[in-house]
Amino acid sequence: MPITPVDKIWMDGELLDWDQAQIHVLSHALHYGSGVFEGIRVYETAQGPAVFRVHDHLKRLFRSAHLYHMEIPFSIQALSDAITDTVKANGLTACYVRPIVYRGYGEMGVNPLQAPLNVCVATWPWGAYLGEHALEHGVRVKISSWKRNDQNSLPTSAKATGQYINSVLAKLESVHAGYDEAIMLNQHGFVTDGSGENIFVVRDGVITTPPISAGCLDGITRESVMTIARDLGYEVREENLVRTDLYHADEVFFTGTAAEVTPIREVDDRRVGEGTRGPMTKELQGTFFAATTGELDAYSSWLSPIG
Numbered sequence: 160m161p162i163t164p165v166d167k168i169w170m171d172g173e174l175l176d177w178d179q180a181q182i183h184v185l186s187h188a189l190h191y192g193s194g195v196f197e198g199i200r201v202y203e204t205a206q207g208p209a210v211f212r213v214h215d216h217l218k219r220l221f222r223s224a225h226l227y228h229m230e231i232p233f234s235i236q237a238l239s240d241a242i243t244d245t246v247k248a249n250g251l252t253a254c255y256v257r258p259i260v261y262r263g264y265g266e267m268g269v270n271p272l273q274a275p276l277n278v279c280v281a282t283w284p285w286g287a288y289l290g291e292h293a294l295e296h297g298v299r300v301k302i303s304s305w306k307r308n309d310q311n312s313l314p315t316s317a318k319a320t321g322q323y324i325n326s327v328l329a330k331l332e333s334v335h336a337g338y339d340e341a342i343m344l345n346q347h348g349f350v351t352d353g354s355g356e357n358i359f360v361v362r363d364g365v366i367t368t369p370p371i372s373a374g375c376l377d378g379i380t381r382e383s384v385m386t387i388a389r390d391l392g393y394e395v396r397e398e399n400l401v402r403t404d405l406y407h408a409d410e411v412f413f414t415g416t417a418a419e420v421t422p423i424r425e426v427d428d429r430r431v432g433e434g435t436r437g438p439m440t441k442e443l444q445g446t447f448f449a450a451t452t453g454e455l456d457a458y459s460s461w462l463s464p465i466g
């Protein structure tokens with residue numbers, strides 16, 4: 160998706176002009192994928208723009224960094240303030256936020272410990288990840304022939320830049336075959352997630368999503384939707400799913416910061432349900448959007464207003 164440039168990017172404590180936010184071509188992260196990042200959304204609410212679950216996202220960023228022996232030289236609060244400052248400096252009311260911590264310039268070779276650690280926060284307007292049409296009518300997905308990176312190769316509990324090359328393989332395969340998105344299985348054949356989304360299945364009124372131990376990201380939208388679904392009175396299970404569970408489902412949908420709640424209308428050329436957004440997906444999606452835009456008091460703690 161093309162990037163829409165805005166005015167400023169926060170780099171190592173300073174707000175720089177968008178075009179000045181550059182790094183050296185010999186930066187460690189470019190060569191070895193040694194970065195960790197987050198994707199966060201800012202939504203427009205009646206009280207002005209608000210960041211969705213910023214502390215949960217930043218806690219995950221620190222967990223990802225911890226795994227790769229990165230000592231982030233800023234506190235969670237400082238990064239939260241950096242996000243607020245960047246969104247304000249860019250005059251954005253709703254946008255995507257991309258904090259990234261990466262090994263910078265100064266050291267080559269796989270051992271990264273002498274390379275500097277840099278921290279950036281970029282923001283830009285980002286619409287529906289899989290398209291506006293997809294939010295209402297759903298996407299067509301293909302189960303990838305590429306397996307999800309194994310927990311003991313590239314841990315899926317972290318959001319590291321390098322591991323996304325696995326998602327890129329799956330995404331490219333699906334796009335070349337004419338689908339919108341890929342779903343990846345783990346080495347044991349159980350469903351994990353999409354290239355950049357968690358996955359849910361609805362059957363006979365029960366909602367099921369793979370457990371984190373299957374090798375999916377511990378998604379914050381996933382957790383939000385599970386909470387909303389339980390609050391609405393639905394039974395929610397975290398259980399391993401096989402590919403035929405997707406074929407036999409009444410409804411299937413993706414969740415993610417970028418993808419929000421996106422229905423899946425077809426899996427491997429098999430229509431899911433009525434072949435469009437199902438009623439439970441619609442209800443969960445509607446409640447999720449009402450929560451993100453501050454219309455539901457029950458979820459107001461998920462929003463941090465940008466003063």
Ligand code: PPE
Nearest residue numbers: 198354355356357376378379380415416417
């Ligand atoms: N699985 C994967 C592999 C993943 O990348 C994401 C987020 C999720 C699940 C959902 O997690 P959460 O955002 O916490 O609900 N993918 C991010 C990056 C997408 C991109 O293309 O870049 C995102 O949605 O921000």
